[in-house]
Amino acid sequence: MSAGGKSTNQVFINCPFDEKYKSLLRPLLFTVCYLGFQPQIASGFLNSANNRIDKICDLIRSSKYSIHDLSKCISSKQDEYFRMNMPFEFGIDYGDYFFIDRNKKMLVLEGKRYDYQKALSDISGVDVKSHNNEPEGIVKCIRNWIIEARILDKADSPTQIWYRFNDFASDFYTERKSQGFSDDDLNDMPTPEYIVSIEDWIIKNVKS
DSSP states (O other), rough: OTSSOOEEEEEEEEEEESSGGHHHHHHHHHHHHHOOEEEEEEGGGOOOOOOOOHHHHHHHHHHEEEEEETTTTTTTTTTTTOEEEEEEEHHHHHHHHTTTTTTTTEEEEEEEEGGGGGGGGGGGSSSSEEOOOOOHHHHHHHHHHHHHHTSSSOOHHHHHHHHHHHHHHHHHHHHHHHTTOHHHHHHTHHHHHHHHHHHHHHHHHOOO
16 A cells, blocks of 8 residues: 555556447456556445445545546437546546645546547646557557556556457457356456456466
């Protein structure tokens, strides 16, 4: 833990957790784990007895680093509501940074360059990275941010991490299918269980 009570090993993840985002979420989680950090996500702590926003605030307060993907905030079709959860959580985290811990480090992601300005012009001037809605792009954004923000001094290249993710995805699919999981089971796997699979694979194939 850092002096301010925040874990220097935890990364708060603020992003959608729906089917459309899964192709980006899974390499995002893999990259965070591969680089030696623990993803902290609200969907990993579902408990009907707990208020969701209180849990999110707890995760924000305890995490030294955070990743906010605002790429899916804008409605994609007529009569679809603007998605406010991600900007709201980003605002809470920015408040934690501004009022409590100015050493906190945040990565803000968008799909296409300058998209976020259409909905959140107040953060104009913030260094926002664009992943172009590509899984390989999100790996590159996260890896390069870790280096640029001097969180780590060195790391494998984005290409190496991307190849490793594909190795993991192949092994994960083969192993789980042999254990009786259907394609639907794998697609709908709870995020915490998926993270454990990543961590176990890294221990066996990277750290060994």
